[in-house]
Structures are given as C-alpha cells and as structure tokens.
Amino acid sequence: MKKKKFTKEERVRYDTLLKQIKRYEKRGVEITLSGERRSPEEIASACAVKEHGCYMGDYVWDEQGSLTEIRYE
Secondary structure (H helix, E strand, O other): OOOOOOOHHHHHHHHHHHHHHHHHHHOOOEEEEOOEEOOHHHHHHHHHHOOOOOOOEEEEEOOOOOEEEEEEO
16 A cells, blocks of 8 residues: 655644544544544544545443544544
C-alpha cells in the first residue's frame, strides 16, 4: 500500500487524532473504522485526509457510564 504525503493541515489532524486514539486504546476502549478494527495509524490517516473534515466518532457508553467503544463511520 502506497503511503500518501500529508499536507500540513492533514499532518496536524493526523497527529492529534493518533494521540487521542492511543490514549483511548490504553484505557481499553475498542475503536473501529467502518465496522472493522484497524490500527490507530490507519484510523487517524483515514480521518486526516477525509474531505471536509474528519469522520465523526460515535461514542458508546455502558450502563455504568464508562466509555467502551468509539466507532468511526
């Protein structure tokens, strides 16, 4: 798979989202992209280059109010 070079704006979005995703994963939150588990790098890359902004994350909470999953659709 050929890697795309990011613009400055895309690089900032990528770096910011990658840090956020990794923090959530360390807390045990499952993160998916279009219904599939992907690496933090793949998700951040897809969101960074998405036209007109980023994918919207759907946050899933359990009955105790703990975040359990983030779904990027």
